[in-house]
Amino acid sequence: MQNNYLKFMFIGDIIAQSGLDVFLKHLPQLKDKYSLDSVIVNGENTGKNGKSTTDKIVNRLVAAGVDVVTSGNHIWENKEIYGFLNNTDKLIRPANFPADCPGHGYALYHINGKPVAIMNLQGRGFMRETIDCPFRKAESLLTFLKTKTNIIFVDFHAEATAEKQALANFLDGKVTGFFGTHTHVQTADEKILPNGTAYITDLGFCGAIDSIIGMEKEIIINKFITQLPAKFKPVSIPPFEIDGIVVYVDSFSGIAKSIERIKIIDNEPV
Ligand SMILES: [Fe+2]
Ligand SMILES: [Fe+2]
Numbered sequence: 001m002q003n004n005y006l007k008f009m010f011i012g013d014i015i016a017q018s019g020l021d022v023f024l025k026h027l028p029q030l031k032d033k034y035s036l037d038s039v040i041v042n043g044e045n046t047g048k049n050g051k052s053t054t055d056k057i058v059n060r061l062v063a064a065g066v067d068v069v070t071s072g073n074h075i076w077e078n079k080e081i082y083g084f085l086n087n088t089d090k091l092i093r094p095a096n097f098p099a100d101c102p103g104h105g106y107a108l109y110h111i112n113g114k115p116v117a118i119m120n121l122q123g124r125g126f127m128r129e130t131i132d133c134p135f136r137k138a139e140s141l142l143t144f145l146k147t148k149t150n151i152i153f154v155d156f157h158a159e160a161t162a163e164k165q166a167l168a169n170f171l172d173g174k175v176t177g178f179f180g181t182h183t184h185v186q187t188a189d190e191k192i193l194p195n196g197t198a199y200i201t202d203l204g205f206c207g208a209i210d211s212i213i214g215m216e217k218e219i220i221i222n223k224f225i226t227q228l229p230a231k232f233k234p235v236s237i238p239p240f241e242i243d244g245i246v247v248y249v250d251s252f253s254g255i256a257k258s259i260e261r262i263k264i265i266d267n268e269p270v
Contacts, residue, residue: 006111006251007034008153009262010179011041011244012186013072015207015214016050018236020057021270023206024064026242030262031065034246037111040118041244042155042181042203043069043091050214050234052078058091068092068107070120072157072182073127075103094122094157096137106141108148114251115149119175121167123158123182134158135170142174150254154178161187164201172197176256177247179203184213186243190261198256204243204263208235239267 009030014023023041030036041061046053051074058069069091075081076093085093085103095105106119119141121134138154145152152175158164164180171178173195179202180187186204193199207214212221215232223230242264248257 004251005257006037006114006151006249008038008040008177008247008249009034009036009244010153010155010177010203010247011039011242012181012203012205013042013045013184013214015045015184015205016048016234016236018234018240018270019205019207019214020046020060022240022266023242024060025270026264026266027064030264036246038116039066040068040070040153040155041066041206042071042157044071044074044157045214047078050074050232052076052081053091054078054081055084055088058084058088062090067109067116068118070118070155070157070181072120072122092118092120094120094131095141096121096132096134098132105137106145108145114151117145117149117152119145119152119154121154121156123156123160123163123167125158125160125163127159134167138167138171142171151176151249151251152254156180157182159183161201168193168197168199176249176254177259179245186261186263188261190245190259192256192259196255198245198247198259200245200259200261203245204241206242207240208237209239209241209265210237211235236270238269239265240270241265
């Protein structure tokens with residue numbers, strides 16, 4: 001690729017300490033292999049027991065070269081992060097929560113002087129239905145972000161495939177890239193949409209493969225059988241996988257030229 005292309009990597013929900021360790025172990029090789037200019041990860045499950053995150057974890061990711069950490073529904077489960085959310089531009093939360101909620105729904109940063117925006121939104125299908133409409137929120141935020149840059153990405157943290165496809169096609173041609181998170185299962189539908197937006201329904205996750213969404217299987221199976229509340233426990237036994245995409249972007253037009261899906265398997269303990 002020529003020099004006027006910027007290379008972005010996006011990684012799906014990183015699960016707890018072991019997911020974090022395995023991601024950080026592979027990050028230098030990934031940066032080299034793809035000549036990455038920017039890395040964005042979803043960190044909503046990086047905290048204890050896979051819930052929320054901490055300022056220390058976000059700072060560790062940033063020190064390793066991550067530009068922005070996105071999140072989702074689990075971000076609110078550690079109240080100690082609320083103050084940090086208000087004061088950082090490295091960790092964002094879904095923009096379509098009430099404005100009074102801590103934190104910001106987008107981040108603006110620079111790569112070699114070129115501004116880049118990343119927006120975080122949450123779906124309503126099979127999730128909390130009372131948050132603001134992600135379609136309208138995306139539209140209004142875009143009006144603002146377009147005055148700042150033509151490289152804009154969206155992390156849509158949502159359960160329903162149709163909702164992800166609907167919002168992606170609603171924004172097709174208006175944003176550089178649109179990727180889903182939250183299900184922890186990578187989809188094999190990466191593509192450039194008709195009007196130019198790079199798309200994947202779900203990035204996947206970074207965690208233990210022999211699990212249910214990164215968590216101990218027995219607990220989740222029992223939860224479905226008994227319908228009783230249960231505390232999930234992350235699995236920290238290999239093999240692990242690291243899921244995401246790499247997107248090549250024309251730095252002048254802000255248009256995505258290609259999208260490549262990545263899935264790395266690591267059989268070593270962390
Ligand atoms: Fe998650
Ligand atoms: Fe989630």
